[in-house]
Amino acid sequence: MSVPIVRSVAQLRQIVAAWRREGVRIAVVPTMGVLHEGHLSLVRAALVKADRVIVTLFVNPKQFNSQTDLAAYPSTEDEDAAKLAPLGAHLLYAPDAEEMYPAAFATTVSVSGVSEGLCGAFRPGHFDGVATVVSKLFLQTSADFGFFGEKDFQQLQLVRRMARDLDIPITIIPCPTVREADGLALSSRNVRLSPAERAVAPELPSVLLETAERLARGSPVLPTLAEARAAILAAGYREVEYLELRDETDLRPMTSLDRPARLLVAAWLGGTRLIDNVRISRVSPD
Numbered sequence: 001m002s003v004p005i006v007r008s009v010a011q012l013r014q015i016v017a018a019w020r021r022e023g024v025r026i027a028v029v030p031t032m033g034v035l036h037e038g039h040l041s042l043v044r045a046a047l048v049k050a051d052r053v054i055v056t057l058f059v060n061p062k063q064f065n066s067q068t069d070l071a072a073y074p075s076t077e078d079e080d081a082a083k084l085a086p087l088g089a090h091l092l093y094a095p096d097a098e099e100m101y102p103a104a105f106a107t108t109v110s111v112s113g114v115s116e117g118l119c120g121a122f123r124p125g126h127f128d129g130v131a132t133v134v135s136k137l138f139l140q141t142s143a144d145f146g147f148f149g150e151k152d153f154q155q156l157q158l159v160r161r162m163a164r165d166l167d168i169p170i171t172i173i174p175c176p177t178v179r180e181a182d183g184l185a186l187s188s189r190n191v192r193l194s195p196a197e198r199a200v201a202p203e204l205p206s207v208l209l210e211t212a213e214r215l216a217r218g219s220p221v222l223p224t225l226a227e228a229r230a231a232i233l234a235a236g237y238r239e240v241e242y243l244e245l246r247d248e249t250d251l252r253p254m255t256s257l258d259r260p261a262r263l264l265v266a267a268w269l270g271g272t273r274l275i276d277n278v279r280i281s282r283v284s285p286d
């Protein structure tokens, strides 16, 4: 069995219109390809919730703030399609850049608040690119559900805000981060790590988890975060872009653990930028 591939908005709309006539519920799983178990977990969750699942594969040039990073992003469409077929995904939507952004394309969707700080501070234009392409994917697919990984937590909150603000009738479903056995979050970028870097990489989730536990037990926020930064660098990471405690819903900075929070990090290991995050809720004293 193979998964049908469509490349134009017109073809996609035809298929979706036929599904709508059947009255089925449709889910979309946006991806940039190079599918791994993290992506596949979203597809499996979507198949449980919806009758038809569209996986989108589009390496969105607008969300890359570095041309080198865009050029280095691998393309593995045949392998991706082969991974989706046995799961039972119903459609792979893989438009090219001209289909998504025809000549004279001039619109940008920009979400303030949640897109500020964290990755937004270090990747100028990135979240405008994400918001623009994801709003287009929602409108093109007219899906009832959109599945997103908590791995990209700021992106998840940005997509939720954008869909609400633009009255796009879609429910966003968050899915937990899938990790390797040693704790490293699966990412298409992990293949860029040398064997030595790969050995060091799990120190990031390990420091993150340990710090989350310390904060949950009442350790003071700023000194604890400073120690965690030092531990990440001591483990062999080249740079910590950010390590911050943020409100879980609106991502406002927090200096004490008075409501549900996320601890979010971005750090460079050699030439590879890795991100991760974990939830923290305060352990109430006995």
Ligand code: AMP
Pocket: 030, 031, 032, 033, 037, 038, 039, 041, 042, 147, 148, 149, 150, 151, 152, 175, 176, 177, 178, 179, 185, 186, 187, 188
């Ligand atoms: P990407 O192809 O990197 O743009 O990711 C597509 C979707 O897969 C996004 O919603 C990501 O958050 C999600 N994703 C990527 N890695 C993981 C992971 N390790 N666990 C869960 N979801 C993930």
